[in-house]
Amino acid sequence: MGLTERERLILHVTQLANSKSHDKLDMHLGSSINIIITNRCRSLTKAEVAEVFKDVEEELSFSAVVYDEYKIH
Numbered sequence: 074m075g076l077t078e079r080e081r082l083i084l085h086v087t088q089l090a091n092s093k094s095h096d097k098l099d100m101h102l103g104s105s106i107n108i109i110i111t112n113r114c115r116s117l118t119k120a121e122v123a124e125v126f127k128d129v130e131e132e133l134s135f136s137a138v139v140y141d142e143y144k145i146h
Contacts, residue, residue, distance in 0.1 A: 078114040082125050085109040 076084065089105050092098040098105060110122060117125075140146065 078117050079121070079125055082110065082114045082117065082122065083129065085113065086129075 086106055086109075089098060089102060089109070093102045110117065114122070
């Protein structure tokens with residue numbers, strides 16, 4: 074079973090953000106994400122991409138309590 078394009082986008086955004094935070098990404102994060110969307114997530118609409126980012130932000134917000142409780146930092 075392969076990844077859906079939505080899952081693929083989440084995977085790459087996570088990897089690229091991690092690389093950027095460790096100074097291992099030479100280009101602007103937004104530019105690199107756009108390249109991934111164009112080349113690996115072609116069938117996602119702009120609305121679907123926005124929904125992915127909204128869902129990720131919402132999940133991180135909701136799970137902040139767990140991060141705090143278990144000291145995941």
